[in-house]
Amino acid sequence: MMLATGVLLALLLESQTQRRASTALRELKLRLKEELMRIEHARLVRVRHYLTVPCLPKPGLAPWMYIWTFGSDENLLDVTSPCRRPFTRLLERFTQFYHIPRSRPKGGRPGQLTYHHQVLGLGVGILRVMHHKSLCSTFGVPHSTLSRVLAAAEDVLQMTLTNCVAYASSATLARQKALFRLTAARSPLLSFTCARTTKP
Structure with a gap:
């Protein structure tokens, strides 16, 4: 009777060990699959959006x-x-x-x-x-x-x-009208787009 109980306990421990090993293996496979998918996604992003040297x-x-x-x-x-x-x-x-740099003291490829x-x-x-x-x-x-x-x-x-003098300028209304008249002959559609704001 004691021998049968010991055998049952040993079988139970073995079963639990196998179950834990199976669960750990399944989790490891899942993590490996996720990592491979991440690497493949990064590769596809590079292929899709990046231009390579060749x-x-x-x-x-x-x-x-x-x-x-x-x-x-x-x-x-x-x-x-x-x-x-x-x-x-x-x-x-x-x-x-x-x-x-025109040359690299430590070697390596020159700058592109x-x-x-x-x-x-x-x-x-x-x-x-x-x-x-x-x-x-x-x-x-x-x-x-x-x-x-x-x-x-x-x-x-x-x-x-920094400390660079810069300014923004725009054409006056009179200058804009003059430019409109100069381009009206070459761009007939311009009169339809600008008729409400500027009269020739």
């Missing part, structure tokens, strides 16, 4: 370099808020505060952006609420480089704009 042009051959070298004021205005003359004046101040106008263009371009993907394709840098450069340039841009 699909981007070199920064020296990116569209921004052509806009900077050959573009008109209107082209530069489309990417950045200011046109070329104010942008160049801002660039002169920005260059005094932002340092681009080698000109100050590239960094300033990124900083001003993000202020125009351009998407990161558009900035990556325009300047030829991956998302990680874009985030790093923007983080470094943000404080420098704030220092650059």
